[in-house]
Amino acid sequence: MDSYDYTEIEKRWKPVWRDMGLYRTGTDPGREPFYCLDFFPYPSGAGLSVGHCRNYVPTDVISRKKRMDGYNVLHPMGWDAFGQPAEEYAIKTGTHPAEVTTENTATYRRQMELIEASYDWDREVNSSDPDYYRWTQFFFLLLYDRGLAYQADNYQMWCPECKIVLSNEEAAGGRCWRCDGEVTRKKLRQWYFRITEYADRLLRDLDGLDWPEGIKAMQRNWIGRSEGAEVDFTVQTTDGPVVIPVYTTRLDTIYGATFCVLAPEHPDVERITTADMRAEVEQYVREARAKSDLERMEASEREKTGVFTGAYAENPYNGEKVPVYVADYVLAGYGTAAIMAVPAHDERDHSFARRHGLPIVEVIAPGGVPQGVEEHATVADGSLLNSGPFDGMESGEARRKMAEYAEEKGFGRADVRFRIRDWLVSRQRYWGAPIPIVHCERCGTVPDRDLPVTLPEVESYEPDDTGRSPLARAGDWVRTVCPECGGPARRDTSTMAGFACSSWYFLRFASPHEKDRPFDPEAVRYWLPVDLYVGGAEHAVMHLIYARFWTKVMYDAGMVDFSEPFSTLKNQGMLLGEDHVKMSKSRGNVVTPDEMVDRYGADALRLYILFMGPFEAELEWSEEGIAGTARFVNRLWNLFCETGEVEPGDVNEGPERELRYRLAHTVKKVTGDVDSFQFNTAVAAMMELTNYMSANRETASAFGPTWREAVRKVLVMLAPMAPFVSEELWHRLGFADGERDTVHLQPWPEYDEEDLQRDTVEIVVQVKGKIRDRIDVPADADRATMEELALRSGRIREILGGKGPSRVIVVPGRLVNIIP
């Protein structure tokens, strides 16, 4: 028997399917749409590894099955093409980043075609194409017009390695998301999107999404809503009073506030510092600024440093004056950058107080019992003591009452705060979408609506560590006229972060060739929101939060009729190398689809990706594993070639019935498994059925027409997973209705409930929960019958030794458990 020649057969079908336009998608109002989308990939120079296939193969299987289910399926692919690696390569070699990008996207596409991902390539988009980024710029202006884009001077996250500012999301954990280097701060004027204005909605709307719990939890945590209060402490200086609002979630502990702390970056530090403390405070602030966030955190975990400002602030509740410190354990970016410190009931304040010899006053007694606070802070809620008129109240009630009181007196107010910061979106880099803004001396900041604002040609793409953009060196491009007054003006020289481009691409796919608008609203209404969105978990608080934000802005602007872009989200698990570590070039453990397709064929690779384990699980690559699915393809090929066209002979009823049962069972199992992303067990079920058929191949004709029906249904179910071998056999075994027919447009197989019924079933007989016998009983036997049959069993009678049972538990169709 010939073995399956995948090279030959893959070569045969690719052009046929291409000519048929098998994967082309039209807007068809008569058919139910299904939009299946992969995360927008950045086409890196390294190309795809088999790890990427864990994303692209499952979505392809779903897309193909949905087509067979009768859906009109949108399954597009495009390139998140702006970005630093291409730019860095350009800096090193002098080639234009566009050239590198073109090469890389070609490689990606070639590899995706290698595994026959069924993308509609007519809809391919590229975010670095002016026809695309003009609309990214358009959305920038939409946000600008809605007051959601603004410039501000701040201490930004700065990656000295990449020479680039970072958004909060990109600098999570004090490390740069790209190079993992430590992040420092730099004071620069930058563009922001006011995502904080959407914090509440971004949080609330998570509840309705069919997303992994982990991702939702990460977003909730990142948005970080907390309920508290703002209270004004007042410092008397020689220049008059300075009001310092502090933010607290523990207003109930305010009678225990024994000092206040300002972040080193707090704007009032200078004003309140007394002359004799000035030198020391200034030095501390300088040193704090020079440290990276990571250094600050690590240092202060050991010891909480800080210096006294010489100032005292009045607690408005009790009129007490408490010393004011500057310390870097208070963050500049959260709350009011100033806190009231309650060492008795906050660990951090406690360790600061201990180090600096400050008083500790206990004001909360959990369960009415003071816990003692010399050694450790008591963080639990409880009833108040040493708290004037609020004594005896429980924490929760006290927080409400005390906030009301503050509001009445005008020195405070209940307040909800979020941890999420506004999105820093400008980058001083070349390879990105230019921010379409002109700066005019007369008119100020003016939007440039003559889009696209195309990237100029420049001599060098090098960024510098002053935070100046390479675009600033394109003098002729920078010098322009003001769109408002016609006077001389200068272009903004920043580009947008790549995450801007990927915040709307899913809309572009609905009508990718639209000339005069970002998308056709009709097409968007038909296709969106995305039904199934699949990608890695690493974008939990970056792309996935930004895209939700932009969608909500568009919803508010009346451009789309949904406010969440991705109904269902799934994350594929990571794929490790055979050496148990993440695949990487430097490790030298990267396995490419190219070599695997070459050695085992595309079908074997696809099947192995599906079969190796659960979709979400982190798994290790194994070449022995792919050899196994290649063997399966081969066995199936031989079995079907040999028996697929067998003429039905005299039917042997028992086996025929058994095959009908197994076939129905397999169809049911595979259907359910594929729909619920359990591809590994779907493949296993088909292996099981074909193993059974293989064991009975000699007597195939005795199964009557059922045999060929099984062959046909297996081929159809296999088609989304292994498109080549199933198509070849479909034609070779004469299932095809003419040359132009294809297995890929067959309706998904169904099964007859009746075939799942059996006459007898084997049940387990237990004595005291231990299995002692197995007996066959009629499938529809009732409890009494089952009990009777079980008690009749010789083995059971032997064990019972003539005594009758004291109790019998019967589970119909499953087991009888006898308690003597």
Place this chain on the structure above:
RNA sequence: GCCGGGAUGGUGGAACUGGCAGACACAACGGACUUAAAAUCCGUUGCCCCCAGCGGGGCGUGAGGGUUCGAGUCCCUCUCCCGGCACCA
């Protein structure tokens, strides 16, 4: 510290709403084919014990406890692993 997810044979993993633990594969071992090897095909394979054999028994899902006729699955306590966040007042 907080949040999310895990722990099942030599390995990857399977097990519907509590009901036959180990499907399917890999590896290993034995056999067939072969001058030989590879490929292919057939068989064995959780651990331990009894039996010449047919067969039979015990143990077993990270640890300990609990609920139940019955627990991988439910509850409590704990250990370890992976991912994320982390001085957020």
